[in-house]
Amino acid sequence: SQTIHQWPATLVQPVGSPLSLECTVEGTSNPNLYWYRQAAGRGLQLLFYSVGIGQISSEVPQNLSASRPQDRQFILSSKKLLLSDSGFYLCAWSVTGAFDYTFGSGTRLTVV
Amino acid sequence: AQSVTQPDIHITVSEGASLELRCNYSYGATPYLFWYVQSPGQGLQLLLKYFSGDTLVQGIKGFEAEFKRSQSSFNLRKPSVHWSDAAEYFCAVGANNNDMRFGAGTRLTVKP
Numbered sequence: 628s629q630t631i632h633q634w635p636a637t638l639v640q641p642v643g644s645p646l647s648l649e650c651t652v653e654g655t656s657n658p659n660l661y662w663y664r665q666a667a668g669r670g671l672q673l674l675f676y677s678v679g680i681g682q683i684s685s686e687v688p689q690n691l692s693a694s695r696p697q698d699r700q701f702i703l704s705s706k707k708l709l710l711s712d713s714g715f716y717l718c719a720w721s722v723t724g725a726f727d728y729t730f731g732s733g734t735r736l737t738v739v
Numbered sequence: 740a741q742s743v744t745q746p747d748i749h750i751t752v753s754e755g756a757s758l759e760l761r762c763n764y765s766y767g768a769t770p771y772l773f774w775y776v777q778s779p780g781q782g783l784q785l786l787l788k789y790f791s792g793d794t795l796v797q798g799i800k801g802f803e804a805e806f807k808r809s810q811s812s813f814n815l816r817k818p819s820v821h822w823s824d825a826a827e828y829f830c831a832v833g834a835n836n837n838d839m840r841f842g843a844g845t846r847l848t849v850k851p
Contacts (some may be wrong), residue, residue, distance in 0.1 A: 633782075663841075665772075670743075670829065670843040717782055726771050726790075726833050730782035 629654035633718045633731030640738055646705040647692075648734050650718030653699065660701040661728070663668040665715040676703060678723065709732055713738045741766035741832045745842035752820050753850045760815040760845050762804075762830030771833035772813040774804055776826050777844075783829065789813065800824070825849045 632651045640646060652658050659678050663671040675693035683693050690709050694702045701718060706721045717732040742765045752758050771790055775783040787798025794806040804815045813830060827846045831840040843846055 670745075671841040673839070719783075726773070726788065726839065727785070728783075728839065730775075730783045730784075733780070735780065 629720075629729065631718065631720055631729055631731045633734060635734060636732065637735045639735070640708050640736065642710055642738055643707045646703070646736070648703040648713070648716055648718075648736075650703075650731055651699055652701075652720045655699070655720070655722070657698060657723060659723055660695060661719040661721075662701065663717040663719065665717060665733075667714070671717065675703070680703050683722045697706050708738045711739050712736065740838070741770060741834045741840050743830050743832050743840055743842035745828075745830055745845050746842070746843045749846045749848065751848040751850060754822050755819050758815075758817045758820045758824070758847070760828050760830075760847070762813045762815065762842060763811050764813065764830075765811065766830040766834060767833055768834075769808075771839075772804075772806060773831040773833070773839070774798065774802070774813070774815045775829045775841075776800075777829065778826050786815070786828075813831060820847075820849055822849045822851065 633650045634664045643706045662674040664674055665671050670709045677683050677695045691705050716734045744845045746761050773788045774786040776786050777783045786802050787796045789796045789806045796804050802817050806813050827844045829844045830842040831839050
């Protein structure tokens, strides 16, 4: 069966420090991968999606970047965190052509 | 692009009472519609989805939703709420596999 792993679960980082959040999927090939951010009291905002290795689409210009170095690995990064980067980050995957999204358990990022 | 509105930020119901969470969407064609539930600090779990066919959709945990094209709505219902249903609920609309938009969410509190 397919599983999605996201880590770390929580992270407290100082302003200006780098960020790396990792998401991996098991049990499937060539998934579509997504990074969402959920700010407090707000809905989910799509940040990046990827339909294949090295293919990244950005939805919102910001301080973050994403990479997909392997088929089932999706990484969210920042060179210098801002206070406004705080939030709950969710990774998700789906089969190409389908809408059945499966979400990871999320990472709570607090920038201090 | 499509959009979703969940008019109620927070709803409180008594255990055993009926529940209806509202969702309105904006999209020029027939949408793909979803309801997700999120427990505190967790990822999102799919409750139910509507792609086509019968406009009354049954989901997990005793939830159902009805697609009403004339009202651009996809409200979630449950006849009798249990304390374990306390969570945040998100409505989402998809236009293609890479573009799913979420509402801001409705937080459900269940009173004993």
